[in-house]
Amino acid sequence: MKRRPQEMDRGEDDLAGLASALLGLRSPEEVRAFLEDLCTPAELEAMTDRWRVVPLLYGNVPYREIHDRTQVSVTTIGRVARTLERGAGGYAIAYQRQTGETGPASPRNSD
Template sequence: MKRRPGDIETQGDEIDALAAAINGLRGSDEVRAFLEDLCTPAELESMTDRWRVVPLLQEGIPYREIHERTQVSVTTIGRVARTLDRGAGGYDLAVRRSRGRAG
């Protein structure tokens, strides 16, 4: 059964279990295999679209230029930008770690 968007707060234990499963994986090959099993192709496309625009937003590139470069919708770019501003900090941490600068 699909939950309503507001229900994310009530899923704390389930999100923790998923995070623990991801944390237990070793290396990008294992993470990729897990993501391919867990997600539909459309979900993977959505997540990779979001991830592709993160560094461009951090560089201060305008939304329209990001759209022209990536073909990611301006709406998605705006959502990622809001998350970078007001989210839990996961994007920033992942960028730092993927560049070899743990934070």
Template sequence: MKQRDGGGTGAQQRARADLVAVLAALPDPDAVDAFLDDLCTPAEIEAMADRWSVVPLLADGMSYRQIHDVTGVSVTTVGRIARCVEGGAGGYRAALAHRREHPAATTSA
């Protein structure tokens, strides 16, 4: 797993690495969905889903204002997400690439 800057204590880094490994090992979207339901509050899941909903729209070239109008996500948050898409850790880009390569896997939930 790639090391992150400012990753917290050794225990926090190990917990994050374990979380990443568990998510990656889950067998299907239903298992991930159940895990997220148990792990996160409804508001946390909603916030993550809102952020993800912005990413494909940015990739399609939609303006920040249009994205706000479609998703309800603030223009400020859209800008922050856009900065991560362009210069973040690469997770959004990898997820977008996976989504493009496996479109059926992203529409069955």
């Protein structure tokens, strides 16, 4: 990812602005349109892949089986699992709100 010189780098303020823009959208269709405008097809595919494995990890499906079902790389699956364990909690919030369920405290690699 390209980084701007330090004096121009606002980082957190920029991320807060993006989060605020997402929060202002009112429907899944609006969010989809915004994401399609904002992201490249490869970025959308990467984000979609990550999100597709979250419910499977919460279901304690083994990594290899997740790969077989989704064709998402085992490396990406492992990264998502680590983020579920040590990340900021965003996956858990979105998963709970989408499904009404809470996932386990930390999904495990049952490979």
